[in-house]
Every structure is written in structure tokens, then in C-alpha cells.
Amino acid sequence: MFSIYGMTGQVFSGSLEAMNRVHPLLQARRARGVSRDGDEIGAESVATPLAQEAVSAYRKMLPADLERGPLFHAAQIMSRPVAVVEHMSSVVDAWHLLQERQIHQAPVLDEARRLIGLVTERDLLTVIDLxxxxxxxNLKRRVSDVMTSPVVxxxxxxxxxxxxxxxxxxxxxxxxxxxxxxRIVGIVSRTDILRAVMTDPPLSLWR
Incomplete structure (x- = not known):
């Protein structure tokens, strides 16, 4: 289940398919699916006999007491507690918070502690000089001036x-x-997803 929040509050709640019909996610297409480009290893490669044999051999090598269930839900990998910033905070204060917490983005809240956006290091670097x-x-801007809103x-x-x-x-x-x-109970970043894949053995993601 997904929701979209903006300055006026929640503007959508529903499935991914419904969200794509009502609020197409066209903000940016910088990332791409690996399986879409030529010779790179995509999802179809995992189904080859050689790949299946490798996965089977890997599983046989695992100690029985390491086996666990597959990862399915956001709650299983999300980071918490979550560092947040107020929308009227200065961009400099927001930058220092991200650096202190060693994170790359933070949800943005209004005075009522409701989610209204997301601010990233990249957003902040558009108005500060380091x-x-x-x-x-810095250009004396507020977080609300540079944040992404609405946010999913x-x-x-x-x-x-x-x-x-x-x-x-x-x-x-x-x-x-x-x-x-x-209320915000966690955040899932690209790093969280990669960490689940790379550093959480045995790998049983979406099995």
C-alpha cells in the first residue's frame, strides 16, 4: 500500500497500479532496470539452468541453523529511528543533520509533524557552497524551498x-x-535494499 503526501496532506492512498494511473511517477528516470540493457545480468538470467545449479549449490553449503524465511516487507529492512527535518529549517541546519547522522536524505515534516516531503543532499547542494x-x-533558503514534494x-x-x-x-x-x-516509523533507502541483498546471509530474498 502506497500513499502520496504533499503540502496539503495526503493526496492519494492505494495500490502501486492505481498510483501509477492517477499520479504517474515522472519526476526522474535516472535509474534503470539492469535487465533492460543488453548483455548485463537481468532477471531472466537467474532462471537459466546454470544459475539455478549455482543457487542450489550455495544453499547446500549453508549451515542448517542459518536458514530463515524470505524478506518480503518494508518493516523487515527499514532503518529506524528516522532523522527528520522541519520544513522551515534552514538548508544549513538540514545539511549538518545529514552529515551528523551520516545519511543522504530525510523526511520533511510540517508544524503538525505530518510528512510533506523529502530532502536529499543533492537538493541542499543546489543552494549551499562547501x-x-x-x-x-548559502542562499538563505528553507528546506521547503528545495525539498521534493509531494513524496511517496x-x-x-x-x-x-x-x-x-x-x-x-x-x-x-x-x-x-x-x-x-x-506517523513515520521507518525509512527504506536504496542502501537498505542493497544491504539486505549483500550483507544479510543467507540470501533468501523474495524466494
């Missing part, structure tokens, strides 16, 4: 693959995770 880690000059959010039980699809279609680097009360 020398190393020191801010030399997801429920904790949302399929990880669908969140990845949203990231690819929209160019978003992360998707905030909201509970039934529309």
Missing part, C-alpha cells in the same frame, strides 16, 4: 520489490514508511 565539510556560503510513502507491510519499483520510476532515493496513524 569547502570540505565547511559551509562557505508506504505502509510497513509493503512488498520490498514494489518499493524498489517506485524508486526506479520516481528517481527517489528513499521511501518513508508510515503506520496507520500516518
Amino acid at each position: 569547502e570540505g565539510e565547511r559551509v562557505l556560503e 510513502a508506504a505502509a510497513p507491510v509493503t512488498d520490498i520489490r514494489r518499493i524498489a519499483d517506485v524508486m526506479i520510476q520516481s528517481g527517489l532515493s528513499a521511501v518513508p514508511i508510515l503506520n496507520e496513524g500516518e
